[in-house]
Amino acid sequence: MHVVPLSVLVVDDHVAFRAAARTILETHGFTVVAEAGDLAGAVRAARSTHPEVALVDIGLPDADGFAVTAELMRIDAALQVVLVSSRDRLEVASRVRDSQARGFLPKEELTPAALSMILAGRL
Amino acid sequence: VSAALERRSGAIVTAVLAALGVAFACHLVLLARISAAGASDVFSLGDPGFWPGYAALGAATFAGAVIARRQPRHPVGWLHLVVAAGLMALLGGSSYGVLGALARPGSLPAARHVAAATQTMFVVPNTAIALVLLLTPTGHFLSPRWRRVGLAGVASGSVWLVAQLIDADVNGPPLEDVANPFALPSLATASLVGQAVGALVSNGTLLVGAVSLFVRFRRGERDERRQLLWLALAALWVPVAALGAAVSAYSGHTNLLSVFGGSLLALLPLSTLPAIQRYRLYGVERLLSRAVTYLLLTMVVLSVYGAVALLVGRALAGLTTGGEIAVGVATFVATVLVSPGRRRIQTAVDRRFNRREFDAIQVVRRHLADAAADERIDEVLAAAVGDPSLTVAYRADEPGMWVTGEGSPVTPTDDALVVRRQNIPVAAIEWAARTTERDTVVAVAAEALAELENEQLRAALARQLVELRESRSRIVAAQLAERRTLEQNLHDGAQQRLVATTLNLRAATLADPDGPLAPAVTEAIAQIRLAVEELREIARGLHPAILVDGGLAASFEDLAHRTPIDVSLTVGDERFAPHVEATAWYVVCEAVANAIKHAHPSTIDLRAVAADDRLTVTIADDGAGGVDPERGLASIRDRVATAGGSLRIDSTPGAGTTITVGLPCGS
Numbered sequence: 001m002h003v004v005p006l007s008v009l010v011v012d013d014h015v016a017f018r019a020a021a022r023t024i025l026e027t028h029g030f031t032v033v034a035e036a037g038d039l040a041g042a043v044r045a046a047r048s049t050h051p052e053v054a055l056v057d058i059g060l061p062d063a064d065g066f067a068v069t070a071e072l073m074r075i076d077a078a079l080q081v082v083l084v085s086s087r088d089r090l091e092v093a094s095r096v097r098d099s100q101a102r103g104f105l106p107k108e109e110l111t112p113a114a115l116s117m118i119l120a121g122r123l
Numbered sequence: 124v125s126a127a128l129e130r131r132s133g134a135i136v137t138a139v140l141a142a143l144g145v146a147f148a149c150h151l152v153l154l155a156r157i158s159a160a161g162a163s164d165v166f167s168l169g170d171p172g173f174w175p176g177y178a179a180l181g182a183a184t185f186a187g188a189v190i191a192r193r194q195p196r197h198p199v200g201w202l203h204l205v206v207a208a209g210l211m212a213l214l215g216g217s218s219y220g221v222l223g224a225l226a227r228p229g230s231l232p233a234a235r236h237v238a239a240a241t242q243t244m245f246v247v248p249n250t251a252i253a254l255v256l257l258l259t260p261t262g263h264f265l266s267p268r269w270r271r272v273g274l275a276g277v278a279s280g281s282v283w284l285v286a287q288l289i290d291a292d293v294n295g296p297p298l299e300d301v302a303n304p305f306a307l308p309s310l311a312t313a314s315l316v317g318q319a320v321g322a323l324v325s326n327g328t329l330l331v332g333a334v335s336l337f338v339r340f341r342r343g344e345r346d347e348r349r350q351l352l353w354l355a356l357a358a359l360w361v362p363v364a365a366l367g368a369a370v371s372a373y374s375g376h377t378n379l380l381s382v383f384g385g386s387l388l389a390l391l392p393l394s395t396l397p398a399i400q401r402y403r404l405y406g407v408e409r410l411l412s413r414a415v416t417y418l419l420l421t422m423v424v425l426s427v428y429g430a431v432a433l434l435v436g437r438a439l440a441g442l443t444t445g446g447e448i449a450v451g452v453a454t455f456v457a458t459v460l461v462s463p464g465r466r467r468i469q470t471a472v473d474r475r476f477n478r479r480e481f482d483a484i485q486v487v488r489r490h491l492a493d494a495a496a497d498e499r500i501d502e503v504l505a506a507a508v509g510d511p512s513l514t515v516a517y518r519a520d521e522p523g524m525w526v527t528g529e530g531s532p533v534t535p536t537d538d539a540l541v542v543r544r545q546n547i548p549v550a551a552i553e554w555a556a557r558t559t560e561r562d563t564v565v566a567v568a569a570e571a572l573a574e575l576e577n578e579q580l581r582a583a584l585a586r587q588l589v590e591l592r593e594s595r596s597r598i599v600a601a602q603l604a605e606r607r608t609l610e611q612n613l614h615d616g617a618q619q620r621l622v623a624t625t626l627n628l629r630a631a632t633l634a635d636p637d638g639p640l641a642p643a644v645t646e647a648i649a650q651i652r653l654a655v656e657e658l659r660e661i662a663r664g665l666h667p668a669i670l671v672d673g674g675l676a677a678s679f680e681d682l683a684h685r686t687p688i689d690v691s692l693t694v695g696d697e698r699f700a701p702h703v704e705a706t707a708w709y710v711v712c713e714a715v716a717n718a719i720k721h722a723h724p725s726t727i728d729l730r731a732v733a734a735d736d737r738l739t740v741t742i743a744d745d746g747a748g749g750v751d752p753e754r755g756l757a758s759i760r761d762r763v764a765t766a767g768g769s770l771r772i773d774s775t776p777g778a779g780t781t782i783t784v785g786l787p788c789g790s
Contacts, residue, residue, distance in 0.1 A: 014619045020626035027633045059614075086618050087668060088659060094677065107622040108652055111629060 005031040006119075009049065011042040011068060012057035012084070021055060021110060028112040039063040039071060046075050053119065055110075056101070058085040058092060066099045073100050082118055084110060132195030136188050139204050143184055146211045153218040162226035165297045166218060171381035176214055178385030179248075179392075183207040186392035190399050197262040199399055202251045203392050209247030216241020217298070224301045239303040242294050243287045249325055250280030252391065256332025260350040260398040265335055272335075276328030283321025290314045350398040357394035359414055360386065416469045423464055428457040480563045483507040487570045499528060500574045504552065507567050513554040515575070517582035518547075525551055528578060530585030542568045542575055550575045595765045596702070603705050606666040613662045618655060625651045670708050674698045675731050678708055682729075686715060689726040697733055703788045706766045707731060707740050710759050714742040714782050717756065722746025722780060736789030743781040750774035756782070 008030050010018045015037075022032040030053070034045035039062050046054070054072050058065035069081045081101045085092060089106055096104040103118035154168050163169075187203025194200060216237050223234020231237075253276045257264055264270040287293050291306035307314070340351045364383045371379035436449035470481075486507035490496050498506075501515035516525040516533045527533050535541075535551035540561065542550045552568055568575065625648055632644050662668070670678040676694045683690035698704070711729060718724050724746030731740045750756060752772040759782070763770045767787050774780040 014615070014623070016623035017619060017626070020623040020630070024626045024630035024633065027630050086614060086622050086655070086659075088663075092669075092672075094680070095673070108625045108655055110626055111633065 005029055006053050007031055007033040007049065007051040009034045009036065009042065009045050009051040009054045009072075011036045011038075011045075011054060011060070011065075013037045013059075013061050014057075017057070017107060024110060025055075025112055025115065029116060030112055037061075039068050042068055043071055043075065046072050046079070050076060052078075052080065053115070054079055054081045055115075056081055056083050057107075058083055058087065066095060066101075069099055069101050080119055082115060129195045132191060136192045136204075139208070140184070140188055143207060143211055146215050147180075150211075150215045150218050153215070153222050157218065157222050157226050160222065160226035162221065165225060166221040171378045173214070174381035175384040175388045176210060179388035180207055180210045180214065182389035182392040183210065183248075186396040189396060193400065194262075197399055198258050199255050199260075199262060199395055202255050202258070203395070205251040206248040206255075206392070209244050209251065212241050212247070213244040216244065220294075220298050220301060224298065235301055235304050238298050238301055239293050239305055240288065242298065243284045246280050246284045246287070246321075246325065249329065250276050253325070253328040253332045255391070255395060256329065257335050259336065259354065259395050260339075260347065262399075265338060269335060272328060272331050275324060276332075279321045279324030279328065281321075282317050283325050286314045286317025286321055290318065350401060353394045353398040354391075356414060357390040359418065360390055363418070364390075412469070412472045416465065416472050419468050419472070420461070420465055423468070424457045424461060427460055428453045431456045479560075480566050483509075483563055483567045484570050487567055491571070491574060500571055500578050501528065503574075504564075504567055504571060505554075508554060508559045508563055510554045510559050513552065513559075513564075515578070516551045516553070517575075517579040518549060518551075519586045520583050524586075526582050526586045528582050528585065530582060530587070530589040532586075540564050540568060542572065544572060544576060549579050592767060596767075599706075599765050600702055603666065603702060607671070610662045610665045610668065613658055613665075614668070618658050618662075621651050621655050621658070625655070666705070667708065670704055671701070675704055675707055679711065679729055679731070682712065682715065686719070686727070688719065688724065690715075691726065691728050693728075693730040693732070695731070695733070699733070699738060699788045702766065703738060703786050706762055706768070706786055707738060707784070709762055710740060710782075710784050711742060713759050713762075714756070718742070718744040718746055718780065722748065724779065733788060736787060738786045738788040740784045740786070741781065743779065745779040747776065748774045748778050748780050749776040750780050759784070 005026075006029065008025055010021050010032055012018050012021070012035075018035045018037075022035070025032060033049045033051050036042040036045045038060055042054070042056070045051075054069075056065045056068050056072070060068060063071075065083045065085070069083065072079055072081060083092070083096055083099070083101045083104045084107050085104070086107045089104065092104060102121075105114055105118065151168070154166065157163060157166050183203045183206040187200050187205075187207055190197055190200030191204060192200070219231060220234055220238025220241070223229075223231030224238055228234075254273055257269060257273050257276075264273060288303075288305050289307040289310055291303050291308060291311070292299075293303045293306075294301050336351060336354060340348055340355075343351065364387045368380050368383040368387075371383060432449045432453035434449075435452045439449060484507070487503060490498065490500075490503045496503075501513065504515065505511050505513040514527075516527060516535045516539070518524070519526045519532075525533050525535055535553055538556060539551040539553045541548050542552060549572070550568075552564055554564055628644050628648050628651070632638075632641050632648075635641065667678055667681070669681050674696065676696050679692050679694050683692055699707075715727060715729075718727060722744055724744035726745055728741070728743040730743075731738060733739070750772055752774060755772060755774070756770075760770055763784050763786070769785040771783040772780065773783075
């Protein structure tokens, strides 16, 4: 789909998820340029690596994913944020709609194809 | 001097008592000798004429010893001992003189000297009593001017004593014929003038001492007044004793005369004793009003009795048995009058003595007598003393804990009046000290003690209920917190691991979509997704994260999505305390699940409306109905009760069920 892989920042406080997300995203079309475990780390990573996409967990220790989204988009308005959570889609649907994020993916449904669909606005 | 007195007061009092005892013993021996000499008609212990002297001696000795020992700095104790010593000298000297100068002349040395010297001794008690009156109850003169009166009393007393001593006629009966060896006939005129002036001023001092007591009473604060009331109680006896003495003198009952006279002389020292020791000051008013009441009552009954007996006797003068009938009728009338008369007179006297306290007590009594009264006792007490700020705290079962009538803990200040029953605290009353005297509150509380005890029991019960409710709330809050922790742990632990594993497995299939193990891996992913879903359901059951994040609006919406039938929602975005939201959420889930399971409705209407610190949640279905409004939905009932809420179930068979829950949600 993409000749040049899209650069991704993964923000999640679970190391296992960050590693798994890197593994699956880098199988096709994405390259994970940075990982962060909290809001502060995410802001530092965004400033230094300028990713095109940010994958942000909704439940972080120092802030929720919506705040992180707002913070990251203040640094780079062109950044495309996709929220992820191991919670049910229904539980967060309304707040995802109200946010600046491009979309939401349940964590276990994360694949390069699903992420591309959201970024293309088709999911 | 006073410091030395204080240090050695015990020893000094003992020495004085011993001296008085020895003197009295000698006096008795002398009397026995007089009797043996056949002169008992002149001077004997059985002569009622001496009883007043003995009574006064005993009373002054007792009161003086007690006061001097307990309050050595207080002059009145010592003054009473001086009175006793003076009286003892008078009595002892007289008996010495009678035996040595009359009964057996020459048998005792210096009998004439002793007789003459001790004859003047009555001046000593006279002067000391004037000082007692001037110094009671504080031990100080009212002012330097009054001190001058005291000095004048002592000076005039000394002049009087010396002037008498040099008077040839100093000896009175029975020693009137014994010559005075101290007589100075050349100074006879000076002696007479000295005696006249000394007697006038000295007795004037006594009178001024009595005036001093009245001045103190008028100027005095409440406690000092009470101290003086003890003397008033003694004064009350004066007209009775005087009357009795007059009657007995008139009728020739000398023994009775001595009893009345003796009681008068004994009363003054005895009544200064409680006044100075501040003994039972608070009871004195009641005692005094009782005494006045019975005095008046006696007079009323006696006069009625006399009048009736006289009238009936005169009316029946013609009949021989008239006298007996008159007595019978008079007795009957007087008896009938006693009981209501007592109450009337008591009321009138109480009103005179302490109007405010009397009125306050009447308010309490009226309340206690009125079985239909529904005011609480603290309201009654507040009304009684006219202080709306009066509050009552009750002793709870827990030691040291006070609670309001409703059972909430409260801390009375140090100024509060602690009402006790057998020294066990019952209630603590606080009021505006500026408007009401403490004694009024004490009296009113004493009147209401039984009612206060009842209220204490109710307050203790209320306290237990409050504690029960609080402990249930704490348990629910703890459960809530525990469930949240569990949910958090499930979410952060097992669920995250499974999600990561899913992604890794999917990466494997993506890397080699056509590999020989691809179907197995896909199956594993499907199984894990089911497991994740199950964990999520468990977590949601423990405590829905959506409730924490989005409140009732989001969680009701979520519930509506999951429910297989039509659910209409009316719920605002307002947030409430976690336990309120949790209870509302639990009730709604339970009610909806119950409706779907048993009533098979086609629609459910959910409403949550907050107004006036109360969240009202309504769950209405159009199902089969028939829920028992008293006993049905026990788990909902328990949950609502724990939150301090209300529950209403309207359920008609065939016409659906409406459950209305009200939850307090004030801040």
